[in-house]
Amino acid sequence: MHRWTIGTDKARRLSGPGYARLRNRLRLAGAGALLLIVVSPALVFAGAFRIFDQSASATGQSGAFTAQADDPSAVYFNPAGMTQLRGIQSSAGTLLIGGGTDYTSPSGATARGDFGGVVAYPPPSNFYLTANLKQTGVAALENVSVGIGLVSPFGVLYGYPNNSPFATAVTYQALPLIDIKPTLAYKLNDQLSVGLGADIYTFASFLGEGQVVTRFNSSGGPGLPPPGTPVEINGSDTAAGFNVSALYTPLRNGAGRPLINVGLVYRSQATLHLDGQFLANGVRVSDASTTLVLPQIFTGGIAVWPIRDSAREWKLELDVDYTGWRSVRNLDVHLSTGATISNPQNWRSTYTIMIGTEYKWLQPTVLPDWEVAVRGGYWHSQTPIPDRSFSPTVPDSDMQAISGGLGLLCKGNGRFLGLFPCSMEQGPAFWPSAIGVDLAYQVNLYEPRNVSGNANPVAIPGVVNGRYQTTYHVGSINLRVNF
DSSP states (O other): OOOEEOOOTTOOOOOHHHHHHHHHHHHHHHHHHHHHHHHOOOOOOSSTTBOOOOOHHHHTTTTOOTTTOOSTTHHHHOGGGGGGOOSEEEEEEEEEEEEEEEEEOTTSOEEEEESSSSSOSSOOEEEEEEEEGGGGSOGGGTTEEEEEEEEOOBOEEEEOOTTSTTTTTOSEEEEOOEEEEEEEEEEOSSSEEEEEEEEEEEOOTTSTTSSEEEEEEOOOOTTSOSTTOEEEEEEOOOEEEEEEEEEEEEEEOTTSOEEEEEEEEEEOOEEEEEEEEEEETTEEEEEEEEEEEEOOEEEEEEEEEEEESSSEEEEEEEEEEEEOGGGOSBOOEEETTSOEEOOBOOOOOEEEEEEEEEEEESSOSSOTTEEEEEEEEEEEEOOOOOGGGOBTTBOOOSEEEEEEEEEEEEETTOEETTTEESOOTTOOTTOOSEEEEEEEEEEEEEOOEEEOSOOOSSSOTTTTOEEEEEEEEEEEEEEEEEO
16 A cells, blocks of 8 residues: 655644544545645656756757667667667766746745756756677577666656645655666667567655655645645555667768667556545544556657768757647546545647757767767757646746757776776776766757646635746756766
């Protein structure tokens, strides 16, 4: 049983007749609170609560990496691309996310939402480890690559002051969902590779509170506790999905390096069954359950290298991503009392267009033992969320992003940070063959959104309506080590 608890930092015990009355009034509030969790579970990026930025090399190109997929983050962007990697390779990175949302109500009241500080903490992070099994000596495994990833593909970390105009709808939400990705790829021939992996969505105690959290203040309406009563909900669950992928290379140069790549990835739906309890001021209200279906995703990309020789490489890539947000159709809540509260969402499936480029010097004169890459990109995404089910903690709208990045890979006789060699022919066992760092910056510009007709199930009617203006700044860094 996945359990939920509700409380406040200063929980108060209730007794006597007041306890019974409040208990009955909180039943509806508890149901509405669960709705709030699943209506808006997001750290906001392109398209509702999906996080596209899963490595600095891809972020620098605005996510246009599905067809390139030539570093360990291929585990996420296109597992079939792992067959391009030699030996054992690893990458670990994080996102530094800042910015916020300025809200203005129809009456002129204002509020500012953000990630709880200058940057979101704990930050969404990623880790990848891949291995090409060609050197195992087992003929059947020569064309097999394996990998494991740990990423945050969906998530929430957003809040507003407790006295905001819409505090009866939501004041804070966090959903630190992680995805564990065991993955393998097989090279069918020189032109085609395929990949297969699992997606295990869960929560971890080392990441924030390790569970879903949402807070709001009671509106004091019919069936609700007294006005201003703070309510908190938290909980966790685990769900599983899968992904399949392909990488097709119709043209290579004389050295066997791709000149054209076509990448395709499918990520399946995954269903989170949320069962648990509601408590307010430390008092259990009732059991409740609902279901959130994470969307299926189709991504396709084509990468072209107009220049690719022993000295320089220049890549251009176009990716198109389709996210099936229609899976979020309703978030009906079933109470242990036998009642059901209907809450239609009617989200729309959306597209994201990503364009990216990378120019790489393989042996620059000033740094002969380094590879140096500069990157840039642009994306445009649609919002799936209608005004009726809009939540301030997911202030999503149609959005554009502009990004740039830098990649440095040290090998040969180079010294990383000038301190230690990047590779050693006669070095200790498992000494790296290359060490690198990728850096990226991205600005996310959301179109101003005027919300009207919102139907939040627990808030004072109309308080979510108004104008939302959101801008985010994203810094990304990854450290790479190859063996």
